[in-house]
Amino acid sequence: MQRHPRNPLIEPDQVVPSAPGYRVRGAFNPAAVRFDGEVLLLLRVAEDCPAREGRVAVPVASIEAGVGRPEILELSLDDPDVALKDTRGIVYKGLDYLSTMSHIRIARSRDGVSFQVDDTPFIFPGDASECFGVEDARVTRFGDTFAINYTCVSPDGWGTALATTRDFRTIERRGLIFTVQNKDVSIFPESIDGLYRALHRPNNSGFGRPSIWYAESPDLIHWGNHQCILRPRDTFWEEMKIGGGAPCIKTPQGWLQLYHAKGRNQIYSLFTVLLDLEQPWRVLKRGSIPILRPEMPYETDGFFPNVVFCNGVVTWEDGRVFIYYGACDESVCLLETTVAELLASVDAA
Amino acid sequence: MQRHPRNPLIEPDQVVPSAPGYRVRGAFNPAAVRFDGEVLLLLRVAEDCPAREGRVAVPVASIEAGVGRPEILELSLDDPDVALKDTRGIVYKGLDYLSTMSHIRIARSRDGVSFQVDDTPFIFPGDASECFGVEDARVTRFGDTFAINYTCVSPDGWGTALATTRDFRTIERRGLIFTVQNKDVSIFPESIDGLYRALHRPNNSGFGRPSIWYAESPDLIHWGNHQCILRPRDTFWEEMKIGGGAPCIKTPQGWLQLYHAKGRNQIYSLFTVLLDLEQPWRVLKRGSIPILRPEMPYETDGFFPNVVFCNGVVTWEDGRVFIYYGACDESVCLLETTVAELLASVDAA
Numbered sequence: 225m226q227r228h229p230r231n232p233l234i235e236p237d238q239v240v241p242s243a244p245g246y247r248v249r250g251a252f253n254p255a256a257v258r259f260d261g262e263v264l265l266l267l268r269v270a271e272d273c274p275a276r277e278g279r280v281a282v283p284v285a286s287i288e289a290g291v292g293r294p295e296i297l298e299l300s301l302d303d304p305d306v307a308l309k310d311t312r313g314i315v316y317k318g319l320d321y322l323s324t325m326s327h328i329r330i331a332r333s334r335d336g337v338s339f340q341v342d343d344t345p346f347i348f349p350g351d352a353s354e355c356f357g358v359e360d361a362r363v364t365r366f367g368d369t370f371a372i373n374y375t376c377v378s379p380d381g382w383g384t385a386l387a388t389t390r391d392f393r394t395i396e397r398r399g400l401i402f403t404v405q406n407k408d409v410s411i412f413p414e415s416i417d418g419l420y421r422a423l424h425r426p427n428n429s430g431f432g433r434p435s436i437w438y439a440e441s442p443d444l445i446h447w448g449n450h451q452c453i454l455r456p457r458d459t460f461w462e463e464m465k466i467g468g469g470a471p472c473i474k475t476p477q478g479w480l481q482l483y484h485a486k487g488r489n490q491i492y493s494l495f496t497v498l499l500d501l502e503q504p505w506r507v508l509k510r511g512s513i514p515i516l517r518p519e520m521p522y523e524t525d526g527f528f529p530n531v532v533f534c535n536g537v538v539t540w541e542d543g544r545v546f547i548y549y550g551a552c553d554e555s556v557c558l559l560e561t562t563v564a565e566l567l568a569s570v571d572a573a
Numbered sequence: 574m575q576r577h578p579r580n581p582l583i584e585p586d587q588v589v590p591s592a593p594g595y596r597v598r599g600a601f602n603p604a605a606v607r608f609d610g611e612v613l614l615l616l617r618v619a620e621d622c623p624a625r626e627g628r629v630a631v632p633v634a635s636i637e638a639g640v641g642r643p644e645i646l647e648l649s650l651d652d653p654d655v656a657l658k659d660t661r662g663i664v665y666k667g668l669d670y671l672s673t674m675s676h677i678r679i680a681r682s683r684d685g686v687s688f689q690v691d692d693t694p695f696i697f698p699g700d701a702s703e704c705f706g707v708e709d710a711r712v713t714r715f716g717d718t719f720a721i722n723y724t725c726v727s728p729d730g731w732g733t734a735l736a737t738t739r740d741f742r743t744i745e746r747r748g749l750i751f752t753v754q755n756k757d758v759s760i761f762p763e764s765i766d767g768l769y770r771a772l773h774r775p776n777n778s779g780f781g782r783p784s785i786w787y788a789e790s791p792d793l794i795h796w797g798n799h800q801c802i803l804r805p806r807d808t809f810w811e812e813m814k815i816g817g818g819a820p821c822i823k824t825p826q827g828w829l830q831l832y833h834a835k836g837r838n839q840i841y842s843l844f845t846v847l848l849d850l851e852q853p854w855r856v857l858k859r860g861s862i863p864i865l866r867p868e869m870p871y872e873t874d875g876f877f878p879n880v881v882f883c884n885g886v887v888t889w890e891d892g893r894v895f896i897y898y899g900a901c902d903e904s905v906c907l908l909e910t911t912v913a914e915l916l917a918s919v920d921a922a
Contacts (some may be wrong), residue, residue, distance in 0.1 A: 381777030
């Protein structure tokens with residue numbers, strides 16, 4: 225497996241802000257899909273609003289009839305109604321506002337390496353359930369329809385919403401498919417025995433550690449038969465929590481899933497797990513060590529240091545696999561590997 | 574509204590333990606349903622295991638092939654592998670065990686007041702997702718099938734499972750319908766426009782306060798279109814969290830839901846809310862004060878003081894409503910009222 229020599233492939237300064245007064249802090253954690261002869265990345269773009277001395281400014285989505293527009297709430301620090309809330313935001317007249325807001329932006333490439341980032345958002349917060357931002361998309365293809373799931377954040381918590389598209393220009397919102405608190409949803413690229421399948425990551429913190437769960441659906445919208453199938457191990461790398469990544473890769477040996485793990489010292493790394501083809505809630509094998517961990521300067525030093533996180537993978541007919549990953553919640557990088565190498569990495573029972 | 578003069582109707586000493594060495598600590602929070610000329614209550618029965626001096630004992634469900642049996646894990650406090658974990662349990666060889674375990678037991682009555690409690694459990698923990706207990710059932714009738722949802726607790730967290738029955742003797746388990754952490758699920762007694770509807774209460778604690786959510790399902794098994802519809806108010810009674818109760822009562826004015834609220838000083842009380850008949854995610858009106866709050870000695874003094882909690886309601890053809898409620902996580906009580914009185918209680922916008 226090899227990091228691409230041109231890493232990071234996409235950095236924040238390549239992204240045009242959503243609105244005047246906005247500043248792009250991160251372009252990271254992309255979904256990935258082959259479409260119409262191109263590789264499309266669905267970037268998470270995080271923006272904040274610089275403020276003048278003595279003032280504070282936060283990005284807000286002004287939402288009307290299902291359409292959101294980027295606006296700025298700028299306030300004086302002398303305003304008695306303003307309270308700072310650690311580094312993540314402010315409280316104004318009793319309501320919370322976050323200091324950064326994310327949306328989903330498309331980057332397009334012919335070769336999977338050189339990307340051109342769209343000038344405008346693809347999915348911008350569009351209803352009350354998304355008003356704090358939309359994050360970390362995954363794309364799963366079903367014929368000529370693409371299912372996009374993403375984390376939606378609001379004062380009511382963070383859950384997972386579904387949107388569908390056929391052209392990567394317009395989307396249809398299909399509502400929250402996994403209620404709060406739940407993210408890291410990875411939908412399998414085929415239905416099995418007439419049911420769609422997914423991995424998800426509910427927050428059971430305080431009663432067990434955040435683990436990978438399995439669910440089934442007749443229609444991608446309604447989900448049930450939830451089962452906990454993969455838990456963090458007591459290791460340096462997985463101690464805190466784990467969560468699913470891009471849609472599984474189908475191999476003759478089983479469904480291959482790349483998952484992220486948060487270990488000691490807040491370090492995020494990437495692992496592989498192999499699931500049974502017919503009964504995908506059955507774990508066959510699991511990698512004993514990470515296939516990728518923060519080592520390069522762009523992985524160890526950035527907006528959120530020591531994070532590698534993957535929610536987008538592209539496979540090629542010759543067995544090559546392009547693993548796009550976010551580094552430091554800031555940039556997009558590429559790890560090149562093959563299905564054979566990934567299968568070899570799942571070495572533990 | 575009147576508390577029944579014979580309250581509490583059911584107390585722990587009326588319940589035969591599940592196994593020798595078990596002790597019943599609470600018989601409370603019942604689901605309620607009219608069936609075959611009787612009122613059935615589906616009690617939550619909480620049991621612990623008294624231990625001899627210098628020892629500790631906890632109830633455990635020994636689970637094999639979907640059938641659980643009550644067993645006891647008794648250990649010496651001198652055992653270096655035993656660690657006490659506040660009052661809720663122990664850690665033994667790295668695994669958690671809770672000091673009490675709940676199951677669901679049926680109590681039967683001709684008049685809705687004098688109950689005979691079955692000698693054996695109705696729903697006992699039967700798989701890994703229930704191994705710490707099953708709690709707080711709700712029953713919703715659909716023709717000759719009854720949907721029973723209940724909280725299942727395991728080391729992976731607490732979620733909501735569904736079982737169905739036609740005879741209240743055998744059940745069919747249908748899996749987790751709301752993944753962890755989620756409880757207080759209240760399924761509407763009719764499908765609307767071909768979809769089943771439910772209220773649920775995900776744990777968004779730390780990002781918003783636990784609130785009442787709405788969801789839809791084509792089949793009672795798979796759920797989606799999650800929406801947050803009712804949040805705690807900043808009042809003495811609701812400050813901490815709220816959660817749904819028994820299935821809604823259908824009235825010409827709307828769906829009437831009795832919900833519980835946890836306020837300051839850990840006090841639980843009961844409120845009413847009215848939802849739109851056709852669009853049940855729309856809140857029409859809400860009670861400004863509790864319809865019931867801990868006042869009587871059996872409500873203020875017990876296993877968990879100052880708790881009234883309702884997940885079982887029976888309606889009669891003449892408009893009377895029997896509200897069965899748990900008091901102090903210990904006993905079952907009855908509040909008698911009418912649909913008209915409940916509708917009059919929803920007085921606020």
